Amino acid sequence: MHKNKGFSVEEKIRVGIINYLNTRPLLYGLQFPPITEKIELIEDVPAKLAELLINGQIDVGLVPVAITQKLSHYSINGNYCIGAIGDVASVCVFSQVPLEKVEKIYLDYQSRSSVALCRWLIKNHWKITPEIVDARNESYLEEIKGTTAGLVIGDRALQQRPRFEYIYDLAGEWKQATGLPFVFAAWVSTRKLPDAFITEFDKANAYGLAHLDEVIAKIPEGIYDLKKYYSQDLSYTLDEEKRKGLALFLKILSDIS
Template sequence: MCAKIAELKKIRVGIVNYLNTKPLIYGLQKGPISEMIELTGAYPAKLAQMLIDGQVDVGLIPVAAIPLLPEYHIVGNHCIGAEGEIASVCLFSEVPMKEIRTVYLDYQSRSSVALLKWLMKESWGIHPEIIQADNESYRDKITGTTAGLVIGDRALEQRRVSTYIYDLGSEWRGITGLPFVFAAWVSTRPLDEEFIRVFDEANEEGISKIDEIVAGLHYETYDLQKYYKVHLSYNLDERKRDGMKRFLGVIGE
């Protein structure tokens, strides 16, 4: 670790405490970089607002929140993405899609909400009543012709009880042929290049330790090996950047 890193001012890093972020956070909690940053946890939509309000310097925020920032910089080369099926971002229902009359939107989400609205209008051709949920009780209302968007660990739980599951990652891929980026590391000001390099390396370390992470979680609701290695894709490569650009374009129309 070079002396330059040790001299950097602590960076406030906003994280999301979902299972899907564990590999990215793993390396940030270990080694010298853990002394360089302050970690703050929140759900995605709240974390985006914290970045907007200047409460964190860099955050793992929903891509849909990027246009709300006065200035933004993508930090590093990692993200929460999917090449297709994501498993933890789904519309859940007890009836087929065409019979859905009401949809509750997850209060924890921004990107998934924007993606779902676009899918309903541009692809599915359904126009249900939209209700913005403001607490967890909305999941109990997913019954009859009322559906609900659920993200994160709660979606993995919801998979066990809902009859119809519409995976938003799969739907996006089927329409555009592109992977989808749900969240990326974003700052509102340029960060030191050496910090970004070390930050990126810490992300990569966690991705390389997925077996160890899974072993320590003791999670039985869903197959985490499949979740981390098949559904989730963490490298922010050119294809994902193309997918992100496409998504920002469609929600800006």
């Protein structure tokens, strides 16, 4: 692990990015020069990317913010993130019955931040006491029925939406509980990235967000209204309000641990 040394000019910076629809606008901008000459892209699910960052196998990752609790030191880079100022649509608890009748909740295995947020909401906002089960694989999706609910994130959550009468959106519930937006993932590194690189990296992120029609054109139709998803449900700018929401969530996490 080489987290403490600087980057050489010729060294490519290893960039980990979540392979969900929600990252496509940011990923799009990273596929054009000049940034492509300076990075190596590695795609995976959030929890796996977090492991890669911890183990020094990537230099910066768009990772669940909860992972920062496991890092002795870290930086949050640039001005973009995966966030929401209200309902996000793709991080939800799905159920066939209202929350107060739920007896068991499965928690998605693909993200630490969403699971931590869900546990906090269960105890402090919804104030319910169901049995909580950490899912291990995709089979838990078949268990969401009757009085058993489930937290599902990412593209799979968008696919679940037509199937359930009760959908509890975690970003919307957080906003209701705290008055603040929520940041699910940010560009986290374990060693300082060059300032010039961060400036260029931000420009690449902004480029993708400015070309949403091109981003959407590359994705098969029918999963969800992606124009709405990218321009209304998701909010990618890591502004002051999102930084406040992020700081509060990280404080909650540190109080729990």
